Each structure stands twice: as structure tokens, then as C-alpha cells.
Amino acid sequence: MQDLLRVEDLVAKYQADNGEITALEDISFTVQEGEFISIVGPSGCGKSTLLSMIAGLTKPTAGNIVIEGEPLVPGKVHTSIGYMLQRDNLLEWRTIFRNVTLGLEIQHTMTSENIEYVTNLLKTYGLYEFKDKYPSQLSGGMRQRAALIRTLAIRPKILLLDEAFSALDYQTRLAVTEDVYRILKQENKTALMVTHDIPESISMADRVIVLSRRPAHIQGIHTISFDMPDRTPLNCREHPKFQEYFNTIWKELDVHV
Amino acid sequence: MFKSGVSQGRWEWKKGTNQQSGEDQAVSPERLLFLENKKKRKNQIRFTQIFLLIFILLLWEVTARLGIIDSFIMSQPTRILKTFANLSNNDLMLHLGVTCYETLVGFLIGACGGTCIAIALWWSDFLSKVFEPFLVVLNSLPKIALGPVIIIWVGAGTNAIIVMALAISMIVTVLEMLNGFVNTDSEKLKMVKTFGANRLQTFTTVVFPSNIHTLFNSLKINIGLSLVGVIAGEFLVSKAGLGYLIVYGGQVFKLDLVMASVIILSIVAALMYQAVVILERWITRLISPSR
Ligand SMILES: Nc1ncnc2c1ncn2[C@@H]1O[C@H](COP(=O)(O)OP(=O)(O)OP(=O)(O)O)[C@@H](O)[C@H]1O
Ligand SMILES: [Mg+2]
Numbered sequence: 011m012q013d014l015l016r017v018e019d020l021v022a023k024y025q026a027d028n029g030e031i032t033a034l035e036d037i038s039f040t041v042q043e044g045e046f047i048s049i050v051g052p053s054g055c056g057k058s059t060l061l062s063m064i065a066g067l068t069k070p071t072a073g074n075i076v077i078e079g080e081p082l083v084p085g086k087v088h089t090s091i092g093y094m095l096q097r098d099n100l101l102e103w104r105t106i107f108r109n110v111t112l113g114l115e116i117q118h119t120m121t122s123e124n125i126e127y128v129t130n131l132l133k134t135y136g137l138y139e140f141k142d143k144y145p146s147q148l149s150g151g152m153r154q155r156a157a158l159i160r161t162l163a164i165r166p167k168i169l170l171l172d173e174a175f176s177a178l179d180y181q182t183r184l185a186v187t188e189d190v191y192r193i194l195k196q197e198n199k200t201a202l203m204v205t206h207d208i209p210e211s212i213s214m215a216d217r218v219i220v221l222s223r224r225p226a227h228i229q230g231i232h233t234i235s236f237d238m239p240d241r242t243p244l245n246c247r248e249h250p251k252f253q254e255y256f257n258t259i260w261k262e263l264d265v266h267v
Numbered sequence: 268m269f270k271s272g273v274s275q276g277r278w279e280w281k282k283g284t285n286q287q288s289g290e291d292q293a294v295s296p297e298r299l300l301f302l303e304n305k306k307k308r309k310n311q312i313r314f315t316q317i318f319l320l321i322f323i324l325l326l327w328e329v330t331a332r333l334g335i336i337d338s339f340i341m342s343q344p345t346r347i348l349k350t351f352a353n354l355s356n357n358d359l360m361l362h363l364g365v366t367c368y369e370t371l372v373g374f375l376i377g378a379c380g381g382t383c384i385a386i387a388l389w390w391s392d393f394l395s396k397v398f399e400p401f402l403v404v405l406n407s408l409p410k411i412a413l414g415p416v417i418i419i420w421v422g423a424g425t426n427a428i429i430v431m432a433l434a435i436s437m438i439v440t441v442l443e444m445l446n447g448f449v450n451t452d453s454e455k456l457k458m459v460k461t462f463g464a465n466r467l468q469t470f471t472t473v474v475f476p477s478n479i480h481t482l483f484n485s486l487k488i489n490i491g492l493s494l495v496g497v498i499a500g501e502f503l504v505s506k507a508g509l510g511y512l513i514v515y516g517g518q519v520f521k522l523d524l525v526m527a528s529v530i531i532l533s534i535v536a537a538l539m540y541q542a543v544v545i546l547e548r549w550i551t552r553l554i555s556p557s558r
Binding site: 065067086087089091092093095096097099101103112113115116117164 | 452454455457458459460461462463464468473476477479554
């Protein structure tokens with residue numbers, strides 16, 4: 011089977027006035043369709059850089075990114091990629107409906123078919139009654155859900171989440187990860203999620219990629235499998251293997267205070 | 268990057284004043300007391316203000332009548348009132364019209380032109396870097412010094428006055444708007460870029476809408492500065508307008524006329540400012556009714 015995403019020998023260097031910073035060094039991995047990949051690594055190791063290269067926002071210094079067998083053209087945003095940032099970035103002056111259709115508007119794909127798709131997403135995930143409300147009238151969790159629908163509206167094959175939940179308080183965060191996990195599985199999306207939270211990374215992922223300190227290379231890739239029929243981010247935390255995974259990844263991250 | 272000096276919220280943004288009025292909740296006695304005290308305080312302030320105004324006017328009138336101050340030089344409230352009564356004799360209305368017309372034209376051209384220039388500079392980073400030092404120098408230059416040059420170039424008439432108003436108000440608009448554009452939330456910019464937005468789409472979906480506040484702040488500054496420019500221009504050109512009336516009144520020692528003109532001028536300035544405030548409220552409500 012063809013890999014949905016293939017990252018080959020990726021190198022990222024930033025040129026600053028006071029010198030060169032190597033953020034990524036020889037990063038290679040593949041992602042299959044429907045997989046959920048978590049990426050953890052120390053602060054400032056280059057996780058965001060990695061995602062923004064996959065999204066086509068930043069040009070790699072060397073290496074290739076191949077999506078469905080096609081090499082990514084740097085600087086050109088790939089339409090099969092959806093990118094969710096840390097804050098929801100909903101535009102306060104637009105209604106929820108006009109916020110979630112922003113991507114369609116920009117890509118000139120406001121077809122009745124797409125609008126119906128978005129409307130269905132809003133209905134399925136409990137935001138339909140709020141479609142004419144403004145972001146300031148929504149709770150933090152609902153805002154994050156709206157941001158996810160905005161990303162899903164362009165029907166990306168791969169979803170990139172860069173600490174998408176870290177702006178939320180702990181309880182909302184647990185609820186939202188639960189939500190997002192369910193939505194992503196239901197829509198059968200492939201996802202790459204960057205997080206600082208090791209339990210969160212384990213609870214959602216099929217595989218966890220651990221990056222080293224800068225310049226980041228891949229320290230290890232862990233396959234996470236709980237043999238639970240209806241696994242959710244919350245209930246798998248009770249599984250005995252959860253703590254095991256946590257310890258391995260914690261050791262590998264080698265955090266020095 | 269650019270510092271216009273006016274951008275530091277001199278006109279404090281009045282936001283959320285009527286936001287947290289919990290009308291649906293049952294009103295507790297403490298809340299009632301609080302509201303009552305608040306109202307009382309507001310009334311006290313208003314009363315003192317009116318009292319102060321009347322006191323000064325009375326003091327002025329009485330001292331003038333008793334001959335403590337010279338009403339020929341200092342004028343006198345009743346004489347100013349009389350001047351108002353003979354409006355038609357002094358052509359006050361005509362001069363008022365001229366000043367308003369010039370100010371509005373200068374204001375509109377300054378606001379539109381300034382915003383357009385700011386957009387161009389935002390669009391091209393290269394251009395904005397090139398023009399930065401020039402703008403900074405132009406901004407700190409007292410534009411009134413250009414008066415004689417302007418009169419020679421465009422002739423001593425309405426046009427010179429409008430150009431004067433433009434010279435004073437436009438640079439500030441450019442700097443203020445550009446400052447706002449450049450400081451647009453970078454996360455939001457990144458968000459639209461992930462959808463592949465081009466520069467124009469970025470501008471229309473994020474940069475401009477998030478700078479509506481900036482726009483109105485600069486309009487508020489602009490309307491005042493246009494008036495300054497127009498009055499300065501009328502001083503120099505000396506043909507018509509409230510500025511002309513003030514200079515003329517001063518030269519022939521008609522201090523009543525000078526004072527009446529100044530009072531009208533301050534009313535006009537306040538009304539114009541208020542018009543911008545109302546426009547702002549209206550537009551903000553139109554764009555996002557929730558706020
Ligand atoms: N535009 C840039 N110019 C220069 N250096 C940069 C730039 N962006 C990032 N860097 C540097 O590259 C390194 C990696 O940055 P990146 O944001 O990818 O890290 P991160 O792993 O996402 O960090 P965090 O965990 O804090 O989110 C950092 O050391 C940062 O200082
Ligand atoms: Mg980051």
C-alpha cells in the first residue's frame with residue numbers, strides 16, 4: 011500500500027542575523043491512511059517547524075515530503091492538508107458559519123455540496139444552533155470544535171495539530187480531546203499531533219514519535235496499542251499498559267530540569 | 268516599526284461599557300445601592316461641571332461690568348451673545364460653512380489617501396523599508412512651516428487650505444494605519460495562509476477587518492488635525508472661514524467676533540469628533556452585532 015505521507019531526510023536550518031540554527035536533522039518517517047501520530051519533543055526542538063514544512067508554509071533546507079506519491083511543492087499550500095494551530099483563531103467579526111467556511115471561501119470552493127458537508131458537520135458536532143452566533147458567544151471547547159470544523163471543511167486528507175489544545179484549561183482539554191478523537195475517527199482522518207503532554211500523546215495516538223533536543227532527530231517511534239474494542243483517549247488512560255508507555259517515553263525524552 | 272507618537276491610545280478605546288449589564292439577573296439590594304451611588308456620582312460630576320461653567324461666565328461678566336477687566340480687550344459674555352444674535356451681519360454662517368467644507372474635504376481625502384498609502388506600504392515590505400526614514404522626518408516636521416510654499420504652489424485659495432489640512436493629517440493616518448496593519452495577529456495570518464490565502468485575501472479577510480479600531484482611532488485624530496490645518500491655512504490665505512474671521516477680528520480689535528468664532532469653532536470640533544464616534548458605533552454594530 012502506498013504511504014499517505016512520506017518524510018525523507020528532512021533538514022531545517024534557520025538563518026538569523028546572529029548565526030545559523032539547525033532545527034531538524036535527517037527526519038524520516040511515514041504515515042499510513044487513518045493513522046493518528048503524536049509527536050513529542052523538548053521545547054524548541056523544531057516540532058512546529060516540522061509541521062509547517064509538511065503544510066507547505068516553510069521550505070525545507072533539504073529533504074523531501076511526499077504526499078500520496080507526489081512530492082510537495084514548497085511554498086505552495088497543499089489542499090489535502092489541514093492545519094490547526096494552538097489558538098482557535100476564530101475571527102471575531104464573522105459568524106460561526108462564516109468562520110467555518112473561511113477555508114472554502116479562500117479556496118473558491120463554496121459549492122452547495124461543500125456547504126452541505128459543513129452544515130452536516132455543524133449539526134453532527136452540536137454547533138448548528140450557534141451558526142449565526144459570534145465566536146465571543148461560545149465556550150472555549152465549542153470554539154475549538156468550530157476551529158476543527160473550519161479545518162475539516164476543506165476536506166483535508168491529513169490533519170496537522172500543533173498544540174491545538176494547550177490554550178484550554180485541563181478539564182475542557184480532556185473533553186475536547188475526547189471530542190476531537192471521536193470526530194477524527196468518525197471522519198476517518200489521518201492526523202499528526204504535536205503536544206507537550208505525554209499522557210495526551212499516548213492517549214490519542216497509534217504511534218508516538220519522540221524527537222531529541224535541537225538539532226532534532228528521531229529518538230524513537232513507539233507503536234501504541236491497547237487491545238480495547240472501544241478505545242477513547244479517556245478510558246485508555248486506565249489501561250495497565252498506559253503507565254508503561256509513559257515511562258518509556260519519559261525516559262527517552264530525557265528531561266533535565 | 269513606525270512610531271507616530273499618537274498611537275499610544277490617547278483616545279482610550281471605550282469598550283465593553285454596556286457589556287456586563289446583567290439585566291436578566293435578579294437585582295440584589297447591594298446592586299441597587301451600587302447603581303444608585305454610581306448614578307449619584309455621575310450627577311454630582313455633571314452638576315459641578317455646569318456650575319463651574321456658569322461661575323466662570325458670571326465672573327467674566329461681572330468683572331467686565333465693574334471695570335476690573337477691560338471688556339474691549341477681554342470681551343464679555345453678553346457682547347458675545349449679541350454677536351451671535353447678529354449672525355447675518357457678520358456673515359458668520361457663511362464663514363462657518365466654508366470652514367466645514369474645507370475640513371470635510373481635507374478629512375476625506377486625508378483618510379482615504381492615507382489608508383491607501385498605508386495599504387501599499389503594508390503590501391510591499393521593500394517599499395515600507397525604503398520610505399520609513401522619510402515618513403519619520405515628515406511626521407516630525409511642523410507642517411505649518413510649509414504654508415508659504417503651499418500657497419505659492421497651489422495659489423492662495425481654498426485649494427491651499429485643503430492641501431494644508433492634508434499635509435497635517437495624512438502622514439499621521441499613514442503611520443497609524445501601517446502600524447496597525449503590521450501588528451496584525453501573526454497566528455491569524457498563519458491560519459489563513461494554511462488555507463492558501465494570497466496577499467489580497469489575507470488583507471481582506473484578516474488584516475483590514477482586525478484594524479477597524481485602528482481606522483476609527485486614526486479618523487478621530489484626523490478630523491481634529493484637519494481642522495487645525497484648515498484654520499492655519501485660513502490664517503495664511505485670509506479670504507474666508509472661521510480662521511479668517513479670527514484673524515480679521517483680531518486686527519480690527521473686534522474681540523467679540525473673535526470670541527464668538529472661537530466658541531463656534533470648538534462646537535464644530537466637538538460635533539465632528541462626535542460624528543466619527545457615532546459612525547464608529549454604527550459600523551461596529553453592523554459588522555458584528557454581538558459587540
Ligand atoms: N523564523 C525563525 N527564524 C529563526 N529561528 C527560528 C524561527 N522559527 C523557529 N526558530 C528556531 O527554531 C527552533 C525550533 O522552533 P520550533 O518553533 O519549530 O520549535 P517547537 O519544537 O515547536 O517549540 P515549542 O515546543 O516551544 O513549540 C527554535 O529554537 C527556534 O528558536
Ligand atoms: Mg511549537
